[in-house]
Amino acid sequence: MRRLHVHVLVMSYVDPCSGASARLSEEGPCDMAGIPDFHGPHVEPPLPGHITLTWYDPTPRPPRIRVISHTCECRDTTYELCAAAGQGFVRRTDREKQTVRETAWTLTATARRIFHQILHGEAR
Numbered sequence: 001m002r003r004l005h006v007h008v009l010v011m012s013y014v015d016p017c018s019g020a021s022a023r024l025s026e027e028g029p030c031d032m033a034g035i036p037d038f039h040g041p042h043v044e045p046p047l048p049g050h051i052t053l054t055w056y057d058p059t060p061r062p063p064r065i066r067v068i069s070h071t072c073e074c075r076d077t078t079y080e081l082c083a084a085a086g087q088g089f090v091r092r093t094d095r096e097k098q099t100v101r102e103t104a105w106t107l108t109a110t111a112r113r114i115f116h117q118i119l120h121g122e123a124r
């Protein structure tokens, strides 16, 4: 159970923005420092040889979608780990291009793994 506890801590993440909030006003990498709810982990740059994910247009008329986890809103591209109808997928929102794409719907555990691979630059 101790191991599980550690895992949960990693999943909930130490907010990289609030952690650096004392310097945010000077450096300004993140303009939402006052709204911790919007903060999530920052995605790392893709690694050489990373997995190339297939991104699809959003599912039309989706059932109610629950966002389990999301990356930091201060970046132009955000990724959300979503669950709906007993399945999971990752949604990518590019605010600059104004596009929304999602991975194939799969097992929740698989979607969770994909989300973490994206965070660590292992998939994109």
Ligand SMILES: [Zn+2]
Pocket (backbone or CB within 6 Å): 017, 029, 030, 039, 042, 072, 073, 074, 075
């Ligand atoms: Zn941020």
